[in-house]
Amino acid sequence: MGRFDAIADKIKKKTYKNQYELDIDINSIIIDTHEGHFQFAAGVIQIFQWILPDSLVTISSDGKAIPQVYTYSDVYNKVPNASPVVEIEGETVFNYLRNYTSRTNALGLVDPHADYNAMNLNPAYQFGISGASTGLSYYFNSFQSTYVYNGKSLKGRFANGTNFEWEYVAGSSANLTASGWLSGDSIYSRKIVNRQALSGRTDIDDEDVVPVPEEELPSLQNLVRGRGVTINTRATTSLTKVPFDSYPSSPDTKQDSFGFGGTVSGYILKDASIGVLSLPSFANGKDAPGPTFSDAVADFISKAKSANVKKIVIDLSGNGGGSVFQGYDTFRQFFPTVAPTLAFRTRSSDLTNTYGSFLTSVSTDSGRVFSQNYILAIAKTFGNVASLNSAFTTKTDGSRWSSWKDFYGPNDVYGDKYTNLGYYNLSSTLIASDLGQYVTGYGSSSTPKQPFDAKDIILLHDGHCASTCTIFSELMKVDGGVKSVAVGGIPQNGPMQGVSGTRGSNLQKLDLYSAITENIVEAAASFSNRDTFLKTTGLSTSAIQSLPKTLAEAPWTMTGGVNALDEIRLSSPNDPRQFVYEASNCRIFYTGDMVRDVTQLWIAAGKYANGDTSVCVPGSQDAPGSGRNKTVTDYPGFSHDEVWDKANSTAVPSVSGGGDQEDSSSSAGSAVRVGLAGVLGLAVAATVLL
Incomplete structure (x- = not known):
């Protein structure tokens, strides 16, 4: 908190010349x-x-x-x-x-190689954002x-x-x-x-x-x-291709409203016998709802099977996340009979306890104290807030929580307090409503046969993979047994973490917490018998009085969010995935041909899937944390300084044919x-x- 104290001190002393300096x-x-x-x-x-x-x-x-x-x-x-x-x-x-x-760079990446890649032009990342939007042209x-x-x-x-x-x-x-x-x-x-x-x-x-x-x-x-680059003028409602010349002109699979909310595309590279599923985002929305995403993935799988391709490359370059349940559904389309085992937890605090007690008690009230309309409204708005509502999540053995306290704990871990570990209830109608359909193999959805062996699938990352993308990648790696390739990074040999975006599994915005506060205050005020409200919700008068101010009461206009859930691997229950080193199985360098033609990148990843390790950068194969169920918490790759320092040894030709990048002054x-x-x-x- 010292840096915030320093900012407050500069405000008091009127050191800032303008708003911009404070914001920086x-x-x-x-x-x-x-x-x-x-x-x-x-x-x-x-x-x-x-x-x-x-x-x-x-x-x-x-x-x-x-x-x-x-x-x-x-x-x-x-x-x-x-x-x-x-x-x-x-x-x-x-x-x-x-x-x-x-x-x-405020992308929130954990690996310096990923930070470096973010400085380079990246069509997948750029289309993952503009294509998932209905308003951005570029x-x-x-x-x-x-x-x-x-x-x-x-x-x-x-x-x-x-x-x-x-x-x-x-x-x-x-x-x-x-x-x-x-x-x-x-x-x-x-x-x-x-x-x-x-x-x-x-x-x-x-x-x-x-x-x-x-x-x-x-x-x-x-x-x-x-x-x-082709600028999306928004004159149509669907693009014919990814609007960069480096991408093929005729995708074999294309999500509805492509470029207008839809971002999924698929390609059959017949000469290389590779099928490529391009997933630059897991976002869905009104113009490209979840079912259109799932349908595009299913269409690609069907066409790849029909083409008898030998290997599948799932390109997650630039993928900053999206719908959590879209990630689960995509995993289940490739492994329809494998139950996901990625757990979550949240930090225990007085405020977490207040919010969770209220939301869970209302959601499980069954009309005894709260009206059915109010219960449904709370469930619809806050039912899938897994960090604060245990009514719609499960224990890791699949059984239901008996109460909010059953989930809340708290448990002491490394000197902090956390809840018990939980799972999403993928059979929940709330999740089906959120996604627009049941996750594959749950509820009323069918369970298809597994389309490909794990050894025939490779994940391709560039370090941007964040949030839902990390969930999907973790499920594919641990539960599916799929390997991965990372591309790019700081110019040096050695490993790279392909999954380097936030490995938190749930973003919650400040306005959500503000809305919960408003609901608690308004609900408490609406009860003529306050004791009934307090007894039903498990709250106290002091807990309500200690609630933070809402955004509407703040003197400044602001938005923001926090990570609400840790991703937890059951084999390492105390270590959030955010804080472990997890190298990809192989790392490759970009070439000029790959920049001009992304299929060359896909072919290189496919070669590794076929067992050709010559494509891998020296020192990058099967590096620390790359194993299916390995957890590494101490590795030099955590040090941004140590990794960046090695970049300065990169040699470049001078005019006279010698020298390096620090001594190339021949004019x-x-x-x-x-x-x-x-x-x-x-x-x-x-x-x-x-």
């Missing part, structure tokens, strides 16, 4: 947790993005040589004798990217676009001595005009402060500002022209390579229509 300090704490479910957004930091006209990729010349950093445009356009990037803003490229991730990677201001331009140097400069262009995914965010004062009054909570303030002024006409703003299409001229933004004459103050 708060954001740095969020980044340093490396926990993707730990989220907080307030102030101005996420209103604007600063966008570069190009990005970086890190590729090996032959899949064996230590990779070098190149501009994406050089690799995509196959520029002859393209020179690696060796320096950015006066620092070695690796030192710059290392510092950059610590300042800007999504930039974490280096090409940032919420943290880094100056008007980015300057760097190539190994051949030439320089480049890319101008940043400001943009916003928000409709600034419709939001009324047209000046510092209007942003403060409409975005930062909670107008409802501060309705009596007289110093909140809405200033009238004339917006810039849209026709004068640079377009998103101009920013990505010549980069192998071939002082030409300044200005990016597309410079050609278009875009000023940093411009706003891009995203």
